[in-house]
Amino acid sequence: xxxxxxxxxxxxxxxxxxxxxxxxxxxxxxxxxxxxxxxxxxxxxxxxxxxxxxxxxxxxxxxxxxxxxxxxxxxxxxxxxxxxxxxxxxxxxxxxxxxxxxxxxxxxxxxxxxxxxxxxxxxxxxxxxxxxxxxxxxxxxxxxxxxxxxxxxxxxxxxx
Numbered sequence: 001x002x003x004x005x006x007x008x009x010x011x012x013x014x015x016x017x018x019x020x021x022x023x024x025x026x027x028x029x030x031x032x033x034x035x036x037x038x039x040x041x042x043x044x045x046x047x048x049x050x051x052x053x054x055x056x057x058x059x060x061x062x063x064x065x066x067x068x069x070x071x072x073x074x075x076x077x078x079x080x081x082x083x084x085x086x087x088x089x090x091x092x093x094x095x096x097x098x099x100x101x102x103x104x105x106x107x108x109x110x111x112x113x114x115x116x117x118x119x120x121x122x123x124x125x126x127x128x129x130x131x132x133x134x135x136x137x138x139x140x141x142x143x144x145x146x147x148x149x150x151x152x153x154x155x156x157x158x159x160x
Contacts, residue, residue: 009079012038017056019063019070019091024056031076031085039080041147047126048083048145054119055087055141063091063139085143093134 013034017023031052035045056072064070070091077084124130129144 008084009038009077009082011075012078013074013076015074017072017074018068019060019066019072019089020068021057021060024053024060027056027074028053031074034076035078035083038078040078040083041080044083044145044147048085051123051126051143051145052085054123055085055143058119059087059089059091059139063089065092081147083145085145087139087141087143089139090137091139093139094132097134098132 013031015027015030017027028049032045032049035048036042040048052074056074059072060066060070070089073086073088075084075086077086123143126145127143128146129142131142131144133140
């Protein structure tokens with residue numbers, strides 16, 4: 001678990017992104033390049049890119065409901081050990097004021113599996129910490145990833 005007193009790494013990317021899939025794709029390339037430039041682990045960088053893609057696409061699809069005039073603010077703070085992905089937007093608030101838990105409903109039948117909800121499962125699984133708040137009409141989602149991921153399946157990551 002990442003402790004609250006851990007200092008943030010330096011800001012390496014600060015972007016305003018239009019709420020469109022084209023802008024999201026462009027920003028993902030910039031994010032990956034910035035993480036590589038500071039020596040963040042390549043495999044963990046791939047996971048950071050996946051987490052970021054899921055989060056940004058959720059904002060486009062749900063918070064802004066595909067309204068192309070929406071804007072997102074993305075900041076990445078990173079060094080070789082830690083990456084903090086901060087997303088801010090003026091879109092709709094998360095249901096119940098918090099991000100989905102990312103749990104997948106078990107099913108014995110493949111035709112009974114839900115269509116969605118896997119993105120939040122990936123986000124919670126790959127990020128060390130997921131923090132969300134809404135203040136003064138702004139959603140703020142912060143995702144923290146360390147240099148290495150816990151691979152044993154134990155859920156030791158913080159979520160608030």
